[in-house]
Amino acid sequence: MNKLKFTAYLLSFSLSFLLVEDAFSQNLNSAGKSFITTETIGQVEGHDVLQYTLQNKTGMKVQLITYGAAITNIVTPDKFGEMNSVVLGFDSLSDYAGSQNQLLGSTVGRVANRISNKKFTIDGKEYTLTSDIHGGAKGFDKRIWSSKKISRKNEVAIEMTYLSKDGEEGFPGNLLVTITFTLTNSNDLVIDYKATTNKATPLVLTNHSYFNLSGGKNTKILDTELTVYADKYLEYGDGSTITGKIIDVKATPFDFSSSKPIGKDIDKVQQYTNGYDVTFALRNQSDKLVLAAKAFEPLSGRELEVYTTEPGVVFYTGNWLSEKLKGRNGVPNTKNGAFCLETQHYPNSINTPAFPNTILRPGKTFTSKTIYRFLVRK
Template sequence: MNRLIILYTWVCFVVSVPVVRADGRPRSAKPTITKTPYGELEGKKIYEYTLTNANGMQVKVINYGATITDIITPDKDGKLASVVLGFDSLKVYTGRMNALMGAVVGRVANRITNKRFTIDGQEYVLSGNIHGGAKGFNKRIWDIEEVPGNKEVALKVTYFSPDGEEGYPGNLKVTITYTLTNNNELKLDYKATTDKATPLILTNHTYFNLSGSKDDKVLDTELSIASDKFLEAKPGPMPTGKLLDVKGTPFDFTSPRKIGERILDTAKQLTQVNGYDLTFALRNQSGKLAKIATAYEPLSGREMQVYTTEPGLVFYTGNHLNPGVIGRGGKASTKNAAFCLETQHYPDSPNIPQFPNSIVRPGETFSSQTVYKFSVRK
């Protein structure tokens, strides 16, 4: 009789343990990679790849622009929803209204004064002064290799940029590995080599809204940034080369503050760009991975921590998004509907000697890592 009671109790304990997650998949499921057709461009097939971890978190990437089209994470109630802006079709991603949504930006992200720079006495003139030129990396078709695993899954994306492309010197090979871990981390590992000295500033231009569609604005999202100085900028916005203290300014995020708390301040670098669009000089200048920002959205309970090896962070509040930009699900984008936290070297670095070096030379390997880690506060 005693044996029966013990056995009955043990069986009841086992079956009471939840065996599925909020998305219906077994909790023991291994992370997966799936691939679906997304269209065709320049005679090449475009695919959307979906990385799914054991918790149901998903990251979606297309080989046009090595673009992150979606990131889906759970909220404080375990409900999955998208936390980034994106589009429903390749046609919109390739259209003129696409504000670099989720794309890789290069060779040089952000601005270059007068679309020119000089290396070793040789002047180079570019096709444009912003985001890599007229046809930067965000408009190129990348090769993608799937990297399966038991605790994490990844996509290795590569692009070969020939000497002279958009005016840049050197044959440049770029590899970026997107890794999704079972700890709900999205890791971006950048590597590049060249056969001529060339400037290189790479970043990803994903627009975040951590509410999962619960709030059309990000003004109530709390943000902290590990930075005591920001880059002074003139209209453009183009850096002057000076670093200014954040203390006593609306750019002080050394402790958590709502994004919208001081966005209407009359400080010049807010009014001239209609919101936040500036580069922070991070405390960590060691080149080693460190946490540099935390964003918390109170409605969903989602938190995103950002780690990077880069010296700078561009904070942008979607100042120029407008209802003419129709996003995922037919939803119109609006000003301040999302924010960007772009880890990178400082804008216009090739022309400002006191800024951290952004020139990669033959025999060197450019290496950089950024991590976005998602969690919830109950």
């Protein structure tokens, strides 16, 4: 080897060593620390979409994108200490923005779930919407949200904001919505909702994450054991339209008042989807933050506790998930491959006076809190 080549070799070796040393130092410095990273992952309709990665001191990670104010990934440990994703997601922004995305991790509004016949009346004026479900044809899940990092001691948080203008999707009023996603060092993902308006408008917000607590080791969630702290559920008529009646869960397939596997009675559910898509009326109707549901996955030992100030929770078992649509790492989605626990007010409340109020008026501030707490049973 001549002197010139030898010198080049030494420089190359030194550079490689420094890069490895720098990467090692970054990993060492990030261990045991909470931090947030940010990157631009593409554009939708000419607007940049940001992705935030939040990591706490235990190593749990949550990823969010500003398209749809969506939770795209949650990585938690199982009983063996192995870190895996526990929510469905996609590999690309184009999949999230695609027509086949079934609200994976999205924020849903202005009114989540259904408004019958796409119509409602407030103070004697009738309004007609672009769709009867999930906030219209282009709801909050298809909008670009503003975002910023929030400084908090020992916690990492992202605030996302969206101004839904008067008349958007047929709804009245300029509605300003702020959602703060906080990852704590006790492995809580806290979602705080806040909204104000200049005209009376219906408002029902939720998050539509699909959970599989096995971390992908089980393609179905039928063995996951679920408890819902509710004694009643909302009766449905054709399809999933709510009739307005609230039914006792006893002696029905909807009885999760004590823990049972999701798949135990799923074949008995005579819904149009041949699976669970039901709203539970929670025992708590006080607006206080309480435990609403608990899910335990025996294979991984992971446990999810859901706390909320909302009066209801929608339990959905991914009945329309299809293998035709590939998820994260190219893995096909599977019917009943994940479940949702969507904390919210009742469907069609705006047209059902007996249901809890969903009208936000000027001068009032809407607030709501939901916590997804991740635990492990050894």
